[in-house]
Amino acid sequence: MKREDFDRILSKEQEIAPSSGFVVSVMDAVQREAEAPPPIPFPWKRALPGLTAAGLALVWVFVTGISLFIRETVTQPLPPELLSRFALIIEAWKTVGASWITLALVLSLASVKFSARFVFGKP
Amino acid sequence: MSAAEDQADVEKVVAGDTSAFENIVRRWQGPLVNLAYRFCRDRGRAEEMAQEAFLRAFRSLAQWRREAAFSTWLFALATNLCCSELRRIPVRTVGLDDIVEPRDHRAIDGGLEHEDRDQVVRRAVFALPPKYREALILFYFHDMDIATTARSLTLPEGTVKARLSRGREMLRNKLSKQLGEPLVRKEA
Numbered sequence: 001m002k003r004e005d006f007d008r009i010l011s012k013e014q015e016i017a018p019s020s021g022f023v024v025s026v027m028d029a030v031q032r033e034a035e036a037p038p039p040i041p042f043p044w045k046r047a048l049p050g051l052t053a054a055g056l057a058l059v060w061v062f063v064t065g066i067s068l069f070i071r072e073t074v075t076q077p078l079p080p081e082l083l084s085r086f087a088l089i090i091e092a093w094k095t096v097g098a099s100w101i102t103l104a105l106v107l108s109l110a111s112v113k114f115s116a117r118f119v120f121g122k123p
Numbered sequence: 124m125s126a127a128e129d130q131a132d133v134e135k136v137v138a139g140d141t142s143a144f145e146n147i148v149r150r151w152q153g154p155l156v157n158l159a160y161r162f163c164r165d166r167g168r169a170e171e172m173a174q175e176a177f178l179r180a181f182r183s184l185a186q187w188r189r190e191a192a193f194s195t196w197l198f199a200l201a202t203n204l205c206c207s208e209l210r211r212i213p214v215r216t217v218g219l220d221d222i223v224e225p226r227d228h229r230a231i232d233g234g235l236e237h238e239d240r241d242q243v244v245r246r247a248v249f250a251l252p253p254k255y256r257e258a259l260i261l262f263y264f265h266d267m268d269i270a271t272t273a274r275s276l277t278l279p280e281g282t283v284k285a286r287l288s289r290g291r292e293m294l295r296n297k298l299s300k301q302l303g304e305p306l307v308r309k310e311a
Contacts, residue, residue, distance in 0.1 A: 001244075001294075001295055001298060001299070003291060006244065006291055006294065007263075007267065009240070009241045009244045009245070010244070010245070010248065010259065010263040011263050011266075011267065012241075013161060013263065013264075015153075015157055016156065016157060016160050016166055016169070017153065017156075018152045018153060018156040018170060018173070019166075019170060022152055022156070022170055022173075022174070023145065023148050023149055023152060025170075025174060026148045026152075026173075026174050026177045026178070027144070027145050027148065029174060029177075029178050030141060030144055030148075030177070030178065030181050031141065033178060033181060033182065034141045034181075119210070
């Protein structure tokens with residue numbers, strides 16, 4: 001088949017007329033949309049002081065925790081019991097190849113996200 | 124269909140006169156329903172999609188920037204809706220390889236009767252992967268105007284040309300057997 005054949009066949013498409021109630025049906029939907037109350041906006045003004053306080057508290061807890069940890073580890077070494085537990089965790093991590101599993105999971109997730117962009121349209 | 128009429132009605136609607144939207148619906152109902160119909164070949168579903176397109180247009184009317192014609196914006200919105208709707212709930216199609224040759228071989232030259240052939244070609248378009256199918260459907264809907272097709276798909280013209288070419292190539296390859304014609308490769 002030549003391009004002209006495709007052009008001829010695909011150009012002469014059957015035209016349909018919308019049903020008689022189409023305009024009324026659309027306008028009903030539009031009216032309902034217009035009469036619906038607007039969505040309640042998030043009360044940023046009221047929430048902002050609370051959110052700021054929560055954020056600051058989180059930062060304070062984080063900084064205090066880090067500084068306490070550093071102070072403790074500098075003044076006295078970690079107890080051998082804790083050290084051996086750490087060693088066990090690291091050993092188990094190496095045995096099961098957790099690094100590779102993590103890497104594979106991250107790559108799978110990335111590839112799923114990437115292909116979804118093609119399947120479900122533009123981001 | 125006048126662009127000035129569209130603009131005047133849009134301004135009225137944005138100013139709060141919802142009834143002015145009816146003029147827009149009346150002017151564009153035919154093209155939008157037909158556009159949707161070409162995507163799904165189902166009158167009921169086409170009207171549903173066209174209605175949803177009008178509703179979305181109503182919601183986002185204020186976002187229409189006057190740089191492009193209202194019709195361009197409306198078609199792009201409707202195309203986007205049709206494409207995503209059909210990716211969500213696809214039309215029942217058969218694969219390109221499964222298109223069955225019609226049983227009636229009346230033509231003397233060994234090919235199919237014209238009507239049969241046209242139907243096979245149309246069904247084959249529906250069996251194409253979405254990006255080629257969408258480009259072909261819109262290209263012929265917009266009377267083979269590449270620029271309008273590209274605007275409706277919000278894609279560069281070069282990409283649309285490439286998709287059309289690849290789509291036709293796929294159709295040609297798959298249909299050559301059914302239509303009993305030698306394979307004519309590559310278009311200019």
